[in-house]
Amino acid sequence: DGGITQSPKYLFRKEGQNVTLSCEQNLNHDAMYWYRQDPGQGLRLIYYSQIVNDFQKGDIAEGYSVSREKKESFPLTVTSAQKNPTAFYLCASSIGSNNEQFFGPGTRLTVL
Amino acid sequence: GQQLNQSPQSMFIQEGEDVSMNCTSSSIFNTWLWYKQEPGEGPVLLIALYKAGELTSNGRLTAQFGITRKDSFLNISASIPSDVGIYFCAGRGSTGANSKLTFGKGITLSVRP
Numbered sequence: 001d002g003g004i005t006q007s008p009k010y011l012f013r014k015e016g017q018n019v020t021l022s023c024e025q026n027l028n029h030d031a032m033y034w035y036r037q038d039p040g041q042g043l044r045l046i047y048y049s050q051i052v053n054d055f056q057k058g059d060i061a062e063g064y065s066v067s068r069e070k071k072e073s074f075p076l077t078v079t080s081a082q083k084n085p086t087a088f089y090l091c092a093s094s095i096g097s098n099n100e101q102f103f104g105p106g107t108r109l110t111v112l
Numbered sequence: 113g114q115q116l117n118q119s120p121q122s123m124f125i126q127e128g129e130d131v132s133m134n135c136t137s138s139s140i141f142n143t144w145l146w147y148k149q150e151p152g153e154g155p156v157l158l159i160a161l162y163k164a165g166e167l168t169s170n171g172r173l174t175a176q177f178g179i180t181r182k183d184s185f186l187n188i189s190a191s192i193p194s195d196v197g198i199y200f201c202a203g204r205g206s207t208g209a210n211s212k213l214t215f216g217k218g219i220t221l222s223v224r225p
Contacts, residue, residue, distance in 0.1 A: 041217060042116070042200065042215040042216055043155075043200070043215040045212065045213075090155070092154075098143075098204070098211070100157055100160050101145075101157075101213060102157060103147075103154035103156070104154050105153055105154045106153065108152070
């Protein structure tokens with residue numbers, strides 16, 4: 001069945017290490033997004049991609065990087081430059097950039 | 113950039129009660145979305161609205177696109193314990209920075225049995 005998958009569900013890393021979060025969708029959606037969620041906060045956009053091999057910075061891109069080599073996949077790397085990486089990370093996709101976004105189950109990253 | 117205001121941050125109701133939430137924007141939007149998020153999960157789309165004045169239902173949920181295009185409302189009727197979660201509104205305008213989807217901070221709903 002179609003959907004968006006994120007793996008792993010929980011991720012622990014030591015401070016100073018880069019870590020890559022996976023996001024895959026089989027909905028044939030063109031646009032994909034990464035959000036960060038902190039307690040009591042709304043969703044803040046990190047990066048988005050409207051088409052393969054193209055992506056743009058969102059509101060809080062510093063310390064993060066992405067790639068979009070395949071339509072189905074939009075991995076997010078949290079680099080050691082991200083000062084406060086512990087958060088819940090959500091991936092989403094939409095048919096086009098002006099359509100409703102559908103979310104994956106999220107990855108909770110804890111940096112120790 | 114534009115902001116979406118959802119308040120209060122938390123709501124507590126008794127099972128069986130109806131509850132209303134609203135979301136206001138500093139900008140005019142042409143799309144309003146309502147999502148529900150359960151603990152540790154991603155948000156799930158409940159209702160999408162595309163036209164000022166539009167009223168759309170999804171089971172016990174009803175949402176409206178405000179006629180000023182700066183607000184939207186979500187009503188839940190006859191609440192049940194599984195309605196517990198965080199309800200987010202999201203909106204999008206048509207030009208520039210306003211064309212990106214903006215989320216409210218969410219309202220945490222608790223339902224007492």
